[in-house]
Amino acid sequence: MENLGLCTDLYELTMAQSYLEHRKTGRAVFSLFVRKLPESRNFLVSCGLETLIERLEHFRFGDEELKYLKSLGKFSEEFLDYLREYEFRGDLYAVPEGRVVFQNEPLVQIEGSLPEVQILETLVINTVHLQTVIASKAVRSFLVSGGRSLVDFGFRRAHGLEAGVYAARASYIAGFAGTSNLEAGRRFGIPVFGTVAHSYVMIFDSEEEAFRAFAKSFPQNAVFLLDTYDTLEAARKVVELAKEGVPVVGVRLDSGDIEKLSREVRRLLDEGGLRDVRVIVSGGVDEYRIEEWLSKGCPIDAFGVGTKFITSADAPYLDMAYKLVEYEGKPKFKTSPGKATFPYKRQILRFYSGSLMDHDEVVRYGEEHGGERLVEKVVEGGQMKVKLPKLEEIRERLMEDIERLPPELKTLKRNSYRVIIK
Amino acid sequence: MENLGLCTDLYELTMAQSYLEHRKTGRAVFSLFVRKLPESRNFLVSCGLETLIERLEHFRFGDEELKYLKSLGKFSEEFLDYLREYEFRGDLYAVPEGRVVFQNEPLVQIEGSLPEVQILETLVINTVHLQTVIASKAVRSFLVSGGRSLVDFGFRRAHGLEAGVYAARASYIAGFAGTSNLEAGRRFGIPVFGTVAHSYVMIFDSEEEAFRAFAKSFPQNAVFLLDTYDTLEAARKVVELAKEGVPVVGVRLDSGDIEKLSREVRRLLDEGGLRDVRVIVSGGVDEYRIEEWLSKGCPIDAFGVGTKFITSADAPYLDMAYKLVEYEGKPKFKTSPGKATFPYKRQILRFYSGSLMDHDEVVRYGEEHGGERLVEKVVEGGQMKVKLPKLEEIRERLMEDIERLPPELKTLKRNSYRVIIK
Numbered sequence: 001m002e003n004l005g006l007c008t009d010l011y012e013l014t015m016a017q018s019y020l021e022h023r024k025t026g027r028a029v030f031s032l033f034v035r036k037l038p039e040s041r042n043f044l045v046s047c048g049l050e051t052l053i054e055r056l057e058h059f060r061f062g063d064e065e066l067k068y069l070k071s072l073g074k075f076s077e078e079f080l081d082y083l084r085e086y087e088f089r090g091d092l093y094a095v096p097e098g099r100v101v102f103q104n105e106p107l108v109q110i111e112g113s114l115p116e117v118q119i120l121e122t123l124v125i126n127t128v129h130l131q132t133v134i135a136s137k138a139v140r141s142f143l144v145s146g147g148r149s150l151v152d153f154g155f156r157r158a159h160g161l162e163a164g165v166y167a168a169r170a171s172y173i174a175g176f177a178g179t180s181n182l183e184a185g186r187r188f189g190i191p192v193f194g195t196v197a198h199s200y201v202m203i204f205d206s207e208e209e210a211f212r213a214f215a216k217s218f219p220q221n222a223v224f225l226l227d228t229y230d231t232l233e234a235a236r237k238v239v240e241l242a243k244e245g246v247p248v249v250g251v252r253l254d255s256g257d258i259e260k261l262s263r264e265v266r267r268l269l270d271e272g273g274l275r276d277v278r279v280i281v282s283g284g285v286d287e288y289r290i291e292e293w294l295s296k297g298c299p300i301d302a303f304g305v306g307t308k309f310i311t312s313a314d315a316p317y318l319d320m321a322y323k324l325v326e327y328e329g330k331p332k333f334k335t336s337p338g339k340a341t342f343p344y345k346r347q348i349l350r351f352y353s354g355s356l357m358d359h360d361e362v363v364r365y366g367e368e369h370g371g372e373r374l375v376e377k378v379v380e381g382g383q384m385k386v387k388l389p390k391l392e393e394i395r396e397r398l399m400e401d402i403e404r405l406p407p408e409l410k411t412l413k414r415n416s417y418r419v420i421i422k
Numbered sequence: 423m424e425n426l427g428l429c430t431d432l433y434e435l436t437m438a439q440s441y442l443e444h445r446k447t448g449r450a451v452f453s454l455f456v457r458k459l460p461e462s463r464n465f466l467v468s469c470g471l472e473t474l475i476e477r478l479e480h481f482r483f484g485d486e487e488l489k490y491l492k493s494l495g496k497f498s499e500e501f502l503d504y505l506r507e508y509e510f511r512g513d514l515y516a517v518p519e520g521r522v523v524f525q526n527e528p529l530v531q532i533e534g535s536l537p538e539v540q541i542l543e544t545l546v547i548n549t550v551h552l553q554t555v556i557a558s559k560a561v562r563s564f565l566v567s568g569g570r571s572l573v574d575f576g577f578r579r580a581h582g583l584e585a586g587v588y589a590a591r592a593s594y595i596a597g598f599a600g601t602s603n604l605e606a607g608r609r610f611g612i613p614v615f616g617t618v619a620h621s622y623v624m625i626f627d628s629e630e631e632a633f634r635a636f637a638k639s640f641p642q643n644a645v646f647l648l649d650t651y652d653t654l655e656a657a658r659k660v661v662e663l664a665k666e667g668v669p670v671v672g673v674r675l676d677s678g679d680i681e682k683l684s685r686e687v688r689r690l691l692d693e694g695g696l697r698d699v700r701v702i703v704s705g706g707v708d709e710y711r712i713e714e715w716l717s718k719g720c721p722i723d724a725f726g727v728g729t730k731f732i733t734s735a736d737a738p739y740l741d742m743a744y745k746l747v748e749y750e751g752k753p754k755f756k757t758s759p760g761k762a763t764f765p766y767k768r769q770i771l772r773f774y775s776g777s778l779m780d781h782d783e784v785v786r787y788g789e790e791h792g793g794e795r796l797v798e799k800v801v802e803g804g805q806m807k808v809k810l811p812k813l814e815e816i817r818e819r820l821m822e823d824i825e826r827l828p829p830e831l832k833t834l835k836r837n838s839y840r841v842i843i844k
Contacts, residue, residue, distance in 0.1 A: 007583050009575070009602035011616030018618075018639035024625050068608040074640065118621060125578040126586060133581070153431070156547040157739045159555070159581035160588065161429050164548060180431035186490040194433030196440075199540060199746035202754045203446050217440035218496065228756055311738040317579045317729045324621035332624045334650055 005061035005083065006068065008122040013069070016115035017079040025113045029326035029345045032108040032124055034132075038315035042409040043417065045139050045398060046095045046107055047170045048131030050388050053379065055127055056088045059120065082115070090117055092379035093365070095348065098173055098394035099374060100401040102419045105362055106346050106375065107132070114327065121322045129320045130163060135170035137312040139398070140287040141305050142175030143410045146294055149302035151193045152179035153282055154310025167310045173395050176305070188391055195221060195252070201228040208237050215246045223250040223280065226265065231256055235265045239272030250278035252304070258289075259298050266299035278302060286313070291412055342421050348374040357404050359418035427483035427505065428490065430544040435491070438537035439501040447535045451748035451767045454530040454546055456554075460737035464831040465839065467561050467820060468517045468529055469592045470553030472810050475801065477549055478510045481542065504537070512539055514801035515787070517770065520595055520816035521796060522823040524841045527784055528768050528797065529554070536749065543744045551742050552585060556592035559734040561820070562709040563727050564597030565832045568716055571724035573615045574601035575704055576732025589732045595817050598727070610813055617643060617674070623650040630659050637668045645672040645702065648687065653678055657687045661694030672700035674726070680711075681720050688721040700724060708735070713834055764843050770796040779826050781840035 019025060034044060061069070061083040069075055069083070090112020095101055108128060110117045141150055152171045158164035161183070168184030178191035185192035196214055204210035207229060215222040226234035231253060242248045251269070253261050258281055269277050281293070282304030293300055307313070323341045324332045331343030342362070349361045349371030361371060378386055389397070408415040441447060456466060483491070483505040491497050491505070512534020517523055530550060532539045563572055574593045580586030583605070590606030600613035607614035618636055626632035629651060637644040648656035653675060664670045673691070675683050680703055691699050703715070704726030715722055729735070745763045746754045753765030764784070771783045771793030783793060800808055811819070830837040 004583075006605040006608055007577075007586075008604055009577055009616050010604055010607075010614045011602060011618055013604070014616060014640055014643070015618050015622045018622070018636055019625070021639050022626075022635045028625075030621070065608070068604070072607075072614065074643070114625065118619075121619070122578045123583075126580060126583055129579055130582050155429075155431055156544045156744075157551055157742070158548060159552050159733075159738075160584040161426075161545075161548055162582040162584040164429075166582065180433060182428040182430055182432055182435070182490070185432075185494075186428055186487070192432045192494065194431050194436060196433055196437050197543070198756050199452070199754075200437045200440070202746055202756065203441070203450075203536065203749055204444075213444045214440055217443050218436055221436070221496070307739045311581075311733075313738050316581075316733040316735050316738045320579070322578075324624055327625055332621075334620050334624065 002058070003060045003062045003065055004055055004058045004123060005065045005086070007059070007126070008119055012119040012121055014074065016119050017075055019115045019118065020079060020082060025115060026328040027111065028114040028117055028324060029109055029111045030117050030121070030322050031106040031325045031346065032128060032320065032322045033104055033106050035103060035319040035321060037103050038318065039414060040314045041136055042415050043100045043102055043136070043405065044132055044318070045135035045174055046099045046101050046132060047097050047135035047173055048128040048166070049094050049097045049108070049378070051131065051166065052108065052124060052127045053092070053384070053388065055123060056092070056120070059086070059088060059123060061086055086116070087382065088112070088116065088120070089382035090379070091377065091381065093345065093375050094378050095374045096376060096389065096397065098398035098401070100357070100398070100405060101374070102360060102417050104342065104419055104421055105348050105360065109345055109375070111345065125320055125322050129318060131166050131170040132320070133312045133316070133318055134167040134310065135174045137309050137315070138171035138174035138176060138305070139402070140412065141290055141303070141309060143402070144287050144291040144294065144412065145303065148300065149177040150175070151302065151304050152176055152181065152310070153304035153306040155179070155181040157307040158310045164310065169391070171309065172391065173398055175395070175399070190391070195223040196225055198225060198228045201225055207234055208241065211237060211241055212246060215241070215248070219247045221249060222247045223252055224248070225252045225254060227253055227255045231261050232264055232268065235268040239268060239274060242272060242274055248274060248277050250280050250301070252280040252282060254283040259293060259296055262293070262298045262300050280304065282306065284308070287412060346375070350374055352404065355404060356406050357417070359420060361420045361422055363422045424480070425482045425484045425487055426477055426480045426545060427487045427508070429481070429548070430541055434541040434543055436496065438541050439497055441537045441540065442501060442504060447537060448750040449533060450536040450539055450746060451531055451533045452539050452543070452744050453528040453747045453768065454550060454742065454744045455526055455528050457525065457741045457743060459525050460740065461836060462736045463558055464837050465522045465524055465558070465827070466554055466740070467557035467596055468521045468523050468554060469519050469557035469595055470550040470588070471516050471519045471530070471800070473553065473588065474530065474546060474549045475514070475806070475810065477545060478514070478542070481510060481545060483508055508538070509804065510534070510538065510542070511804035512801070513799060513803065515767065515797050516800050517796045518798060518811065518816070518819065520820035520823070522779070522820070522827060523796070524782060524839050526764065526841055526843055527770050527782065531767055531797070533767065547742055547744050551740060553588050553592040554742070555734045555738070555740055556589040556732065557596045559731050559737070560593035560596035560598060560727070561824070562834065563712055563725070563731060565824070566709050566713040566716065566834065567725065570722065571599040572597070573724065573726050574598055574603065574732070575726035575728040577603040579729040580732045586732065591813070593731065594813065595820055597817070597821070612813070617645040618647055620647060620650045623647055629656055630663065633659060633663055634668060637663070637670070641669045643671060644669045645674055646670070647674045647676060649675055649677045653683050654686055654690065657690040661690060661696060664694060664696055670696060670699050672702050672723070674702040674704060676705040681715060681718055684715070684720045684722050702726060704728065706730070709834060768797070772796055774826065777826060778828050779839070781842060783842045783844055785844045
């Protein structure tokens, strides 16, 4: 990774220079939180902390960055020297990845000298926002899929290569079985899936020839795409090929009336003795369609989930902010209508009723009584204080939280959870 | 840039191995196009070609990528050797960046051996999709802003750092005056803007002290943020400070009832003799709000446009596909309902009526008659054939196209343009 110092907004640096000029270099705490959940989210999944910690180490200013900043003619030599020496030496408090979280809960809190923590704002929001947006979207498909496999097919329409790779990570945390994205597979060890596109079927002189060719190349992975020409015709061909001994693992439907086609394809496969062959559906899949199809009893075994999840199309952003809450031990808050903030470094306490979550309290850090504490001190003086969990552990942690979620929060209907700010 | 070979979906590589095994290595053409425009887009702005061309050069497989692919246990040694030697040696035809384009028009067409061009699918869509989505969103704010300055303030809520940087590029092409994003400023030479956040105001013992401090640090850039506590009180303080000789360039409103506040702040400034001080509005700004405020005559001089534009919140994705259209000179097309494709490599012809665009025709390449040709051959045999334009030239090209757009397409109301596929 290169130096990330310029991954910030200009105003962070103008503010920082002015802070230094006016000796405003006391200890400050900034808090990252989501003011309000989107209408279509009952909870969020904390995600992106590992990436943030990696990036903090690379938030530095080298010759190239400083040369550019100097060229702007806005900054003093003293300030450019400050940036040359910059490295994050503060403390970072965070909710671990894979936790269920809500409005007004501090996901990340950063404490250090004021200019040091101010200039991280853009990087912190950008990094945690993306993965939290995607994990919080992906988990909704997981919740309605009744244990069926979900695979991330979204890479092509993610907002950039980086977004695609981190979305694969976030969706794996949220319960997906894997991804089509090879870079995410390599980088995070996520299982990868995929067979063929329509172009493959179109290249051969007949659909049948294409199916035979693919089964020959990848007998253990023989999933046939049925909807290039006529889906039911294609399903009949698959049955015929199976009778000849061609291996058949699954079939994929990527367009058309999925409710009708899934039933008819299943019937054709069953009648042809292919009861173990899986029906996989892709193309426009999201949690709303999954719920609809499954509520109607459509015989679908797995879903390829793509564009709508990877852009979080129904809620592509969160009202996530990084706000000053404490300076030199004193409370700091805004009072602007609708954008008021809560002062002080904070802990989140989670209270359970039986095995289910009952409510959370957001209290001043160090003044905790009862409840499960969600916020951990992760970095102290710029050094890692805890060992970050593996991806599988994060995924398991989320599964535990989901078991403890009140059932009404697990539906696609709007329900809210009580968060008390003390 | 590192090797980008794994920035692809698994199925591209399984298909490619199977193509090679079955000697399907003839010359193929794939076409990148948008099937249908979103409801809230009357046209698109072609964007992302330069990035795509840079990335094609880096679409290679080195030791690390090959080691990972080998570990999957799916690929033959012959195929891994093919990937080791892979570099793009085909032809690329494209609409230049900064052109107004429509549904079913081939934005990029890539010709080469079948496996060579198949495996680029994910990279091509991902790269062109992002910038086309953002430029097509950003231009809508430009069209309704009546010449007022627009600045990209979205970096923090873009879907990743990469998305933020390329969105700054796309929005500059679409007529924005600049960005807050320093990395985009450095990389593309885009003008950068920014002053202070609420935290700056909150750090000083009083708002007045904060204003004085910032004006002292950056007298030429003295834009004061008014809405930390009470917007009108803050405006009065600015007037008082100006009377003392403190420099005042502008004021920024980031929350509240902008219609009311912009009028009252303007009145206070004017009464205080500050007629040249600019009123800048940010916070939830998009083309709908800009149009509403300006239609009501709100005295706003500039806008900071953020989250809703940088996530293209009303249309976060396009129905963009990369489809096989020709193989060994023969037409190729899908017939699945709603996803039918048009065969052959194609040219887009644009016909004008007087000074305005009248309709486009999408014809077979080499069979053009009349009209302005939009598609250029950009790469031949893996080598650049044309010199790519500078960012300023792309921006000017779009401004020329916008002058020729039928007026009804420049509004936020749904209107469509005639594209005839021949």
